[in-house]
Amino acid sequence: MTQSFVYGTGNAGKIQFMQEVFEPLGLSLIGIGELSLTLPAVDESGNSPLENARIKALAYYNVLRERTDLDYPVFSCDSGLYIEGLSEVEQPGVHVRRVGGKNLTDEEMIAYYASVAERLGGKAIARYRNAICLVMNEDEIYEHMGDDIASAPFWLASKPHPKRESGFPLNSLSVHIESGQYYNDLEIKPRNDSQEGFRTFFRQVMVQRDAFYRSMTFADIDAICAQFAAQGSNRPREVMECYWHEQENGDRIVVIAEVAGEVAGYVTLFPKAKDAPPFRGENIPEVKDFNVFKKFQRQGRGTGLMDKIEAAAAEIADTVYLGVGLHSGYGSAQRMYVKRGYIPDGSGVWDGNAPATPYGMVENGDDLVLYMSKKLR
Numbered sequence: 001m002t003q004s005f006v007y008g009t010g011n012a013g014k015i016q017f018m019q020e021v022f023e024p025l026g027l028s029l030i031g032i033g034e035l036s037l038t039l040p041a042v043d044e045s046g047n048s049p050l051e052n053a054r055i056k057a058l059a060y061y062n063v064l065r066e067r068t069d070l071d072y073p074v075f076s077c078d079s080g081l082y083i084e085g086l087s088e089v090e091q092p093g094v095h096v097r098r099v100g101g102k103n104l105t106d107e108e109m110i111a112y113y114a115s116v117a118e119r120l121g122g123k124a125i126a127r128y129r130n131a132i133c134l135v136m137n138e139d140e141i142y143e144h145m146g147d148d149i150a151s152a153p154f155w156l157a158s159k160p161h162p163k164r165e166s167g168f169p170l171n172s173l174s175v176h177i178e179s180g181q182y183y184n185d186l187e188i189k190p191r192n193d194s195q196e197g198f199r200t201f202f203r204q205v206m207v208q209r210d211a212f213y214r215s216m217t218f219a220d221i222d223a224i225c226a227q228f229a230a231q232g233s234n235r236p237r238e239v240m241e242c243y244w245h246e247q248e249n250g251d252r253i254v255v256i257a258e259v260a261g262e263v264a265g266y267v268t269l270f271p272k273a274k275d276a277p278p279f280r281g282e283n284i285p286e287v288k289d290f291n292v293f294k295k296f297q298r299q300g301r302g303t304g305l306m307d308k309i310e311a312a313a314a315e316i317a318d319t320v321y322l323g324v325g326l327h328s329g330y331g332s333a334q335r336m337y338v339k340r341g342y343i344p345d346g347s348g349v350w351d352g353n354a355p356a357t358p359y360g361m362v363e364n365g366d367d368l369v370l371y372m373s374k375k376l377r
């Protein structure tokens with residue numbers, strides 16, 4: 001059965017853009033205007049594209065649930081314009097259409113931003129930063145605002161092109177940097193990499209939703225040990241028994257990723273740091289022991305596990321810590337943590353329970369660890 005999504009916009013150009021995103025994925029797109037609903041005026045009062053995308057998606061999701069029997073997930077997007085040469089205060093951002101307290105018409109927008117480009121020397125490099133919020137249900141919300149869904153940089157020109165494109169007034173001022181041509185004059189439109197970024201977002205959501213994330217059960221002890229054995233590793237049963245008992249006593253949180261009845265991976269959290277020497281005993285949550293089994297790797301399972309454990313940590317404190325080994329066996333984890341916003345805590349490299357001596361000799365084994373932290377809120 002084809003999965004359908006409701007897109008919270010009435011902009012025909014944006015719907016066409018997203019239909020092109022959906023087509024290779026085999027997903028179905030429904031513009032919210034197709035549902036014959038009386039829609040509320042949404043107060044897009046956020047200070048970033050992501051905040052506005054969230055406001056709209058939740059508003060339209062609630063309307064759909066309150067006024068229909070439809071059970072479709074709902075998403076909305078938002079964007080902000082950022083122009084090189086303007087101060088942070090002057091950046092249009094999410095208020096690209098609102099200037100001086102007034103909502104501009106398409107022609108007023110073209111005239112205003114042409115004058116901005118003129119003030120900056122006749123042209124300026126600009127870029128749209130985009131964001132998306134997808135509401136699957138009240139407890140399952142996915143969000144993204146990254147460079148992979150941002151527009152390519154372009155010249156914002158001071159002389160408008162005569163052609164107008166409905167829903168995209170500033171296309172009349174947009175000049176392709178590589179060719180120097182207005183986008184409206186290009187016979188072959190440049191590849192829109194942001195479409196692939198949006199496609200990746202939906203693909204990852206669908207992959208993650210195939211996994212069921214839950215607490216550890218006693219039966220997981222043997223299942224986890226069997227998964228380690230199947231990939232040539234040995235995990236002592238008493239270690240996993242300890243995890244289960246600590247979870248039952250409230251001393252450790254364990255999140256299991258289950259796929260088609262199999263344990264695909266797990267991650268644990270000490271509500272109060274226990275093993276990490278730099279902050280042991282402090283009221284700081286510590287991520288400890290994160291594993292995705294080999295046959296389930298590169299499928300979004302690790303991202304799903306980290307999302308769940310960070311959400312649990314955020315209920316305890318505004319910062320979470322973890323340690324990661326330095327040898328190549330931890331390479332994938334190192335890259336994931338950096339991408340997720342973890343930074344070194346500044347205590348240097350630790351060799352077991354003691355800081356490694358500067359310029360001293362150490363063995364690059366599992367005990368050689370760098371501790372990192374991430375702000376959650």
